[in-house]
Amino acid sequence: MNEWWDLIDASGVPTGETFRRGDTGWPSGAFHLVVTVCIYRADGTVLLTQRAPTKEFAFGWEFPGGSALAGETGPVAACRELREETNVRVEPEALRRVGRFAEETALVDLFVAQEPSRSVVRADPAEVMDWSWVSLSEVNARRQSGVMAAPWGPRLEALWPAATTSIVATDQPRKHTSQ
Template identity: 85%
Template sequence: MGGMFRRGDAGWPGGAFHLVVTVCVYRADGTVLLTQRAPTKEFAFGWEFPGGSAFAGETGPAAACRELLEETNVTVDPEALRRVGRFTEETALVDLFVVQEPSGSAVRADPAEVMDWRWVSLSEVAALRQSGVMAEPWGPRLDALWPAAMASILAADGLRRRTSR
């Protein structure tokens, strides 16, 4: 469509979508980074993968890198991102990317966006989904996208061997 709309503005045209990007950062030990939304954010205190909306003219990978940097201070190369799937919501196209944690990176959460963060196992992600502590939009997103994300992470060079021992 090519139009520009601000979040929350009235008059969102039917059939229009905005791009939402999320990044599942994984470590060689098979853990993934989850962040907890700040109390001032919508879906406060819910856990999720870092992400947000793309800006006008921004590619999905560029938006994913920007959001990851803003929320966690982790810098990744857009070329390193692997898109594992897209989930369609009422007005959003949600792309989930996976990327291995760059060596030497250190998570530093932006308190305006992120209240807490932690590295969790792949099985813990599913358990958190079942327990209801993931941010509200993440239930259906995980149902649709998590199997492909897990497969991509486990297929990473040598990861399956290291996590299965």
């Protein structure tokens, strides 16, 4: 695999170095950016994908996402990953970052965005074996039952409250007030 990542420090600041995925000798104290997107519908359901059998954490459910490539911003990478895995297309400006979770060598950014009108999910079989629109409570149920991909347990514990707040707040009718 010839995938290059920009290295960042614990604060997310680029170090100016790159690293090729799969190489040995990961620099101590360095991270790479992982992005993931929770697409939601007006009815409050969200898109989950199930990892293909050939992937690490095979058969686990997750939000679409992956590593930002060298030179990509988080939102651009998130849009690319979403498009590659599901064929759902959103613009970087449509994404709202709801939080960041630190793992051993990755900083994971979770974005939310409303499903674009007329989008059609067409999963890439090399990445995704199945997909489903589920309720917010179903995401919690899947986490608790252990069917989410392993990294998603701690990620959801840390980031899911902010994501659900963002989704619910967006779907509430706006009250018009006069001043």
